[in-house]
Amino acid sequence: MHELDADTAIEHRGDGRFGGTVTDRWNIGPVPNGGYVMCFGVRALGQVLPPPDPLTVTAHFLRPAVPGPVEIDTEVVKIGKNHATGQARLHQGGKDIVRITGTFGDLSAGDGPRHVTGEPPTMPPPEACTPRGDFGPKPVIGDRFDQYVDPDCLHWPHGRTGPAELRAYSRFADGRPLDTLSLILYADGMPPPAFNVMAPGWVPTVELTVHVRARPAPGWLRSRFRTRYMFGGYLDEDGEMWDDTGALVALSRQLAATPREPWGDRL
Amino acid sequence: MHELDADTAIEHRGDGRFGGTVTDRWNIGPVPNGGYVMCFGVRALGQVLPPPDPLTVTAHFLRPAVPGPVEIDTEVVKIGKNHATGQARLHQGGKDIVRITGTFGDLSAGDGPRHVTGEPPTMPPPEACTPRGDFGPKPVIGDRFDQYVDPDCLHWPHGRTGPAELRAYSRFADGRPLDTLSLILYADGMPPPAFNVMAPGWVPTVELTVHVRARPAPGWLRSRFRTRYMFGGYLDEDGEMWDDTGALVALSRQLAATPREPWGDRL
Numbered sequence: 001m002h003e004l005d006a007d008t009a010i011e012h013r014g015d016g017r018f019g020g021t022v023t024d025r026w027n028i029g030p031v032p033n034g035g036y037v038m039c040f041g042v043r044a045l046g047q048v049l050p051p052p053d054p055l056t057v058t059a060h061f062l063r064p065a066v067p068g069p070v071e072i073d074t075e076v077v078k079i080g081k082n083h084a085t086g087q088a089r090l091h092q093g094g095k096d097i098v099r100i101t102g103t104f105g106d107l108s109a110g111d112g113p114r115h116v117t118g119e120p121p122t123m124p125p126p127e128a129c130t131p132r133g134d135f136g137p138k139p140v141i142g143d144r145f146d147q148y149v150d151p152d153c154l155h156w157p158h159g160r161t162g163p164a165e166l167r168a169y170s171r172f173a174d175g176r177p178l179d180t181l182s183l184i185l186y187a188d189g190m191p192p193p194a195f196n197v198m199a200p201g202w203v204p205t206v207e208l209t210v211h212v213r214a215r216p217a218p219g220w221l222r223s224r225f226r227t228r229y230m231f232g233g234y235l236d237e238d239g240e241m242w243d244d245t246g247a248l249v250a251l252s253r254q255l256a257a258t259p260r261e262p263w264g265d266r267l
Numbered sequence: 268m269h270e271l272d273a274d275t276a277i278e279h280r281g282d283g284r285f286g287g288t289v290t291d292r293w294n295i296g297p298v299p300n301g302g303y304v305m306c307f308g309v310r311a312l313g314q315v316l317p318p319p320d321p322l323t324v325t326a327h328f329l330r331p332a333v334p335g336p337v338e339i340d341t342e343v344v345k346i347g348k349n350h351a352t353g354q355a356r357l358h359q360g361g362k363d364i365v366r367i368t369g370t371f372g373d374l375s376a377g378d379g380p381r382h383v384t385g386e387p388p389t390m391p392p393p394e395a396c397t398p399r400g401d402f403g404p405k406p407v408i409g410d411r412f413d414q415y416v417d418p419d420c421l422h423w424p425h426g427r428t429g430p431a432e433l434r435a436y437s438r439f440a441d442g443r444p445l446d447t448l449s450l451i452l453y454a455d456g457m458p459p460p461a462f463n464v465m466a467p468g469w470v471p472t473v474e475l476t477v478h479v480r481a482r483p484a485p486g487w488l489r490s491r492f493r494t495r496y497m498f499g500g501y502l503d504e505d506g507e508m509w510d511d512t513g514a515l516v517a518l519s520r521q522l523a524a525t526p527r528e529p530w531g532d533r534l
Contacts, residue, residue, distance in 0.1 A: 055473065055501070055522065056327075056473060056474040056522045058325040058368065058474070058476060060323075060344070060352050060368055060370055062344065062345045062347075062352060063345075077327070077329065077363055077366055078329045078330075078363055080329075082524075083473065085327050085329060085366065087354075087366065096344055096345055099344055099352065099354065099368060101325065101327055101366055101368055103327055103473055103474060107499060109500065110498070110499030110500030110501065111499070111500055112497075112498075112499070112500045112525035112526070112527075113461075113464070113465040113466075113497055113525055113526075114497060114498045115431060115461070115464040115465065115494070115496075115497040115498075115502075116495070116496055116497070116498060117430075117431070117495045117496075118495045118496060163384075164382060164384070194380075194382070197380070197382040198380040198382065199380075206322065206323060206350065206370055207323040207325070207370060207476070209325060209474070209476045209520070211501075211503060211520075211522050213496060213498070213499065213501065214498075214499060227382070228383070228384045228385050229382075229383055229384075229385060229480060229515050229518070230379075230380055230381060230382040230383070231377070231379075231381045231382075231383060231480070231481075231515075232374060232377030232378070232379070232480065232481060233376065233377030233378055233379045234322070234377065234478075234480065235382075236478060236518055248496050248498075251496070251503055251520075253476070253478075253518075253520055255322065255323045255478050257349075258379040258380055259379070259380075260379075
């Protein structure tokens with residue numbers, strides 16, 4: 001079993017309630033990554049909703065998760081002909097940590113008009129990019145991925161500012177194939193591109209929404225994350241994810257709070 | 268009392284349950300507009316959550332609303348120091364129509380680093396733009412707004428295709444001032460820009476998320492809506508809203524299904 005699957009394993013305890021264990025293998029500093037924690041909810045929803053694919057999933061992050069037991073209570077909101085919608089309440093020690101709402105559907109059933117104006121990020125080949133460990137401290141979650149970042153968008157590691165955009169190749173270090181679940185993880189799996197325009201610090205996600213638009217083909221995931229509007233204590237972070245065939249597979253957007261204090265060397 | 272406030276009035280019936288009446292004055296064809304219906308949930312959350320402003324609100328649309336009574340059951344998920352999160356279940360006749368999750372905060376409290384790369388849409392002045400009623404059929408909701416669309420982005424009304432982008436000025440026809448609630452409405456208050464690249468038809472919203480980033484100044488709301496990825500039966504629609512001082516006040520994104528059949532003259 002691959003790491004992501006083992007580390008998000010859940011067991012059904014009846015009445016739509018699931019239990020699992022948050023590991024410390026997807027941490028950033030002392031805190032399990034939000035996209036990783038979200039995967040518990042998406043897996044639980046996948047067990048109670050009939051359609052195969054998460055189409056749109058929104059998570060509101062209430063408290064940092066901690067490594068240890070997690071419970072996931074699901075509610076089936078509606079099962080329709082094309083879509084099914086459910087909610088998942090993730091809690092640890094009686095405290096809510098994440099609320100998730102997801103609508104599932106069948107990404108193989110789609111048809112209809114086609115109009116695509118975006119393109120995968122233009123980057124040098126992976127071997128000409130910078131591995132995640134080669135700029136600044138690599139958090140523990142970085143060991144779960146092979147991640148190569150376009151060196152042209154690495155500014156803060158060199159002490160300068162630049163556009164708040166990061167482009168990267170990603171895949172699992174243990175060879176796990178990409179699937180729709182992994183896109184939820186990768187939507188929160190990069191350093192904040194805002195680090196290029198501010199002193200790096202903790203950027204807590206308030207809410208993250210991922211639109212999964214296609215089942216990814218095997219190979220590299222190519223992603224671009226960008227922050228356009230940082231002010232008033234908050235920032236947006238928009239992500240686009242493309243598979244190795246050049247197909248768009250997911251869009252993501254999060255609202256996060258800007259750091260109250262810079263990190264310094266705390267990682 | 269202004270139309271939006273009267274038509275989304277709710278009364279508390281105890282235990283976080285509210286009641287109201289969906290009117291037919293915000294209809295598109297026979298169906299009350301999704302952004303309008305969402306306002307019932309946002310108002311109810313505003314009554315149970317202490318902070319003044321909706322920061323991020325996500326709605327999953329389950330069934331079309333109908334004019335008539337609506338009930339809104341709220342749950343306070345967490346009240347924290349800076350944010351409060353709640354959920355609202357909107358139902359009519361015992362059937363769920365919309366599920367909403369919102370995190371509220373205080374938009375006047377914000378500070379921190381600033382980095383803004385986007386700009387308000389470039390448009391001719393309102394008097395040189397096209398009023399909503401002057402292209403194609405105007406739905407009933409169109410009477411609630413003064414809405415002027417940049418003629419350079421009106422392609423389908425002239426029987427041609429063009430970029431899937433709409434730029435417009437909007438304000439309430441009855442002079443109601445803009446506020447954060449109205450941004451939720453305006454996030455779903457324009458024809459789909461995808462009409463420029465496909466046969467117009469019903470584009471049902473699956474999920475809509477609005478990030479409210481600032482309290483809007485009085486005057487025109489300037490907005491830009493764009494669809495970049497239409498395939499496999501779904502499309503994205505991204506919105507940016509700017510106030511009359513040129514400040515970004517909201518970002519929106521929805522996942523919608525592409526039409527199963529064109530409208531023809533059904534409006």
